[in-house]
Amino acid sequence: STRLMLHAKAQDTILSLAAEAGSVEDLELEDVMKISYKDIRCVESGGPEPGVGCAGRGVITSINFLEEEGAYDDIDYVSYDVLDDVVCGGFAMPIRENKAQEIYIVMS
Template identity: 40%
Template sequence: TTSLLFGGKACPTIIETSSRKKLAGEAVSISDVCFKRDGVYAMELGGPEVGRGCGGRGIIHGFETLEKLGFHDWGFDYVLLDFLGDVVCGGFGLPIARDMCQKVIVVGSNDLQSLYVANNVCSAVEYFRKLGGNVGVAGMVINKDDGTGEAQAFARNAGIPVLAAIPAHEDIRRKSASYEIIGKPDGEWGALFAELAQNVADAPPVRPKPQTQDQLLGLFSAETTGRDFVMEPATMFDMVGKEELVKPTLEVVYDAV
């Protein structure tokens, strides 16, 4: 998201900058990690090096840095946090767990894996609401919408509104791939994104109804999921190619005195 905003340039990450400053014995300042364009301010949280750390831990460290930089006192109209939907990890669920956001927007498309992740987000919101949290789901943005309707059905079943449906259009794909801003006010998609922005601002946070795995599968046709299939238990013969050999136990049993 930040690379697209800055014309394809990589924004220095908070985690990398923090590590570098710490080694030099210096404190991180806003100007080290926050950059702006056309009235929009952006920062890139970043993550640990591949194979050397947990992404969730990186997020926790990043938020600790943001809090030291006065995160709770910033005077912006809106603060958008863009996260992966892997909220089964405590780090990714941090903004929900700590009530650091007011409402969550799920982004998904018409495929099972995408909706599975969207459902995980709804489950996390409901879990923390039961623990006394105040965060709710404002709605869903359907991305790469091909008109098949599974994402709309999920949103309806989960009790959340559809804030916008971004079509699977070649012009959008091409502009996104080349780091062009798609929703310019005077462009072809300006009205669509203006409506999305207004809906995001107006939509109240609601408690979602997370779906079970079978309910998610029910959004797709039987031809897709093989729903009429009956599971057959495997046997030891299947696993090793021969009948199971029953060996006597080597456990020593002592007679009661």
């Protein structure tokens, strides 16, 4: 979802980098964040292989990492691009943990 913002460059995900490093605690914010047009901060969470694991757990792991590393400091808005065809309730985890003040659903 960040590829267009980064001029077609692919971005490594938090979960893939954490798997390579050993754990998410072994990562630094600079490892996962790219700066794009108009200084927009771009991060890709990543997720499990299709049909394996819970993508919502990856999302909450990524959000917690970003909070701990100060990624949300000094910003006005945060936008998440989330799949709409998930079969589990895992994407509700960030909502249950009060990670969002408002939620907008956009369909096309």
